[in-house]
Amino acid sequence: MMWTTTVLLLLLPHLLSSTDTASSTNVNQSESDGEDFSDDPGKVQKALGGVKRWDTCSIPCDITVKLLRDEKHSICGQLQQSLLTFGRSTRKLIRDVMEEQQRALDILSTQVAELMTKVQTLSSEVQRSNTEMYSMKPVQSHGRDCSDIKDSLVSVVPKIPSGIYIIHPENSDSSFEVFCEMDYMGGGWTVMQRRNDGLTDFKRPWADYIDGFGNLAGEHWLGLRKVFHIVNQKDTRFQIHVALVSQDDITSYASYDDFRLDNETQFFSIHLGRYAGSAGDAFRGYDQEQNQDTAPFSASDVDNDGCNPSCSMDSRVVESCSTQHNHTGWWFNQCGLANLNGSPEDAERHQGQRTRILWDTWRQNGVPHTIKSVTMKVRRIATNN
Numbered sequence: 001m002m003w004t005t006t007v008l009l010l011l012l013p014h015l016l017s018s019t020d021t022a023s024s025t026n027v028n029q030s031e032s033d034g035e036d037f038s039d040d041p042g043k044v045q046k047a048l049g050g051v052k053r054w055d056t057c058s059i060p061c062d063i064t065v066k067l068l069r070d071e072k073h074s075i076c077g078q079l080q081q082s083l084l085t086f087g088r089s090t091r092k093l094i095r096d097v098m099e100e101q102q103r104a105l106d107i108l109s110t111q112v113a114e115l116m117t118k119v120q121t122l123s124s125e126v127q128r129s130n131t132e133m134y135s136m137k138p139v140q141s142h143g144r145d146c147s148d149i150k151d152s153l154v155s156v157v158p159k160i161p162s163g164i165y166i167i168h169p170e171n172s173d174s175s176f177e178v179f180c181e182m183d184y185m186g187g188g189w190t191v192m193q194r195r196n197d198g199l200t201d202f203k204r205p206w207a208d209y210i211d212g213f214g215n216l217a218g219e220h221w222l223g224l225r226k227v228f229h230i231v232n233q234k235d236t237r238f239q240i241h242v243a244l245v246s247q248d249d250i251t252s253y254a255s256y257d258d259f260r261l262d263n264e265t266q267f268f269s270i271h272l273g274r275y276a277g278s279a280g281d282a283f284r285g286y287d288q289e290q291n292q293d294t295a296p297f298s299a300s301d302v303d304n305d306g307c308n309p310s311c312s313m314d315s316r317v318v319e320s321c322s323t324q325h326n327h328t329g330w331w332f333n334q335c336g337l338a339n340l341n342g343s344p345e346d347a348e349r350h351q352g353q354r355t356r357i358l359w360d361t362w363r364q365n366g367v368p369h370t371i372k373s374v375t376m377k378v379r380r381i382a383t384n385n
């Protein structure tokens, strides 16, 4: 096949040149077709002058013309035959190449199909082992809360580190992560709120205050549902501790010996026991109107703040304590003297708003401290039950 093609390709210029000759002969012939050569041999000689010079017409001119015509027909026939052969060979070559490519494609397709099957088998294998792993090894909680973790580790670990632990409070549907402070005042504290650098946005709607937000190792709000589960466990009592640091690095605290929340249908109303500390009882304030104990939780989109339709504060009419306090959530009551979800950044009292962390009973020379960080944490109180 290749040899035939090569020979044809080598012959082609020659054949085409023959064609040219034949054509030019043909043209000369055609040009002469309209003339009658039989009467005048000189005309023939003149007409054939471009093809071949004959000094004398030794062969009769009509025979010469016939011979030339026959030669032309023969060359044309050979040329046509060669072209036909060439065409057939080319078609066969193309067919062979295509068949070969098709065979290669078929082999590739088979290999791809085999690979796909292998990948699918592996995927299902991985999925199966994952399912088995999760069903066999559920996430292990470290305890019911940070106090429980501390109590169970204290006898086996010389120093329990502070950090993120997984807890599963009694009667809770699932485990979740919390930050446990194991160094502060005896340890065992479950952190429910931290504010120290202003990097987390506390301007949040109700749903976020319910579920929690932020970074457990940094600023965060654990979430009312989680805190509810922690402090409402059977046969337990919890204390709450508020640790404050001022701009001048003065520390202070407020502690309540009992702390619990009502359930979600009652908007997680807060219940506080006896106060102890150095920062004053801002939760209760100085009179009943400022008392946030037993107040339901409010957010910018859920208004339980006791200003209905409005309150008077600093000679201003306030309809929403959350809006007045930088759109944060809190147990506001007309709005009160405490809001630890305010911003630790420099005061920006625009339009009389209270944007800062607020614990208004902590004062120096009658002036409230500027608070730069706060942590709210809860711990079990030992009970005899």
Ligand SMILES: [Ca+2]
Binding pocket: 303, 304, 305, 306, 307, 308, 309, 310, 319, 320, 321
């Ligand atoms: Ca209101």
